Amino acid sequence: MKSKSAEKVKLKSFDDLFGTDTLVGAGETVASVPLCQLHTFKDHPFRVLDDEKMQETVESVRKYGVLIPGIVRPHSESGYEVVAGHRRWRACELAGLEEMPVIIRDMDDDTAVVIMVDSNIQREDILPSEKAKAYRMKYEAMRHQGKKSGKTTLDEIGEIVGENAKKVQRYIWLSRLSEGLLDMVDHKKLGFSQGVDISFLAEEAQWWVQTFVEEQECTVSTVQSAKIKEYGKSGELTPSMVKLILTENKPKERKILLRPDKINRYFTEDCSNEEIEDIILKLLDEWKKGQGAE
Secondary structure, X not given: OOOOOOOOEEOOOOHHHHOOOOOOOOOOEEEEEEHHHEEOOOOXXXXXXOOHHHHHHHHHHHHHOOOOOEEEEEOXXXXXXXXXXXXXXHHHHHOOOXXXXXXXXXXXXXXXXXXXXXXXXXXXXXXXXXXXXXXXXXXXXXXXXXXXXXXXXXXXXXXXXXXXXXXXHHHHHHOOOOHHHHHHHHXXXXXXXXXXXXXXXXXXXXXXXXXHXXXXXXXXXXXXXXXXHHHHHHOOOOHHHHHHHHOOOOOOOOOOOOOHHHHHHHOOOOOOHXXXXXXXXXXXXXXXXXXXXX
C-alpha cells in the first residue's frame, strides 16, 4: 500500500507528461493523495459513467496504475479539488485503490475552468449539453481573464475545439435551456437548432414547451421553433400559443445529402461543414435572384 504521507516530488516539466505548454507553471508538485481528500470540480459539466470504457480504464489502472497524474488545486475547505482527472479518480475507486497520483497546483477559478474544459472537450462521446455548458464556462472564464490576442473570445475557443465562432456561440445559447430540454436535445427528441431557438425563451415559457412536448410526445420543427422564438421575443407567447404552434401541420422538411466526393474539390480541408453550408446557401440565393431577373 502506498504511504499516506503523500510525499511530494518536484515536477521538472508539464511537457514531460502532457506534451503541451498549456499547463506549464512553476512550483507544481506531484503527490499520491488519498481519494477521500478529493472533491469534484464545481459545476463539472462532463459525465463520469460506469460504462464499458470506464471498465477498460479500471483494468488498466489495476495493471499499470495511473500513468498520467490528475491535476488538482487546494480545496477551499480541505483536501483538493479535481481540475482534470475525474475519470481516473473514479477508476481508482472502482479498482479498489486508496490513493491517486496528482499534480498539485495553485490556480485561480478562471484558469482552473480553462484547464478543466480543455482536458475533456476533445473526447468523442461528448453530449450536446456537456459541450454547451463547457463552452459557456470557458467563454466566461476567458472573458474574465481578458484578451490575450486580437481575436474574439469565440474565435479563440473555436480554434481550440475545432468549431467556428458561430457554432460556439450557438452552443453557448443552448446552455440556457432547462435541464429537461437539454436532456431532450441529448436524446435527439429535440433538434439542436430548435433547442437554440427555444433557449431564447424565459424559464416559464421553456417549461410550457417542455410540458407540451412531453405530454403529446410530439416533435418540434425548425419552422415551429422559429415561430415560438419570435412570439417569445414580442412578449405574446402563452401556453395556448405554444399548443397552437406545436399542433400545426408541419411542412415536409427536405433532407438533401451531398456526397463528399462530389463537393470536396470546391472547398479546402480546413473549411467546416457549417461554412460549406453557408457558402452553398449564399450561392443559391444569388442563383435565385438571377432567376428572378430573367
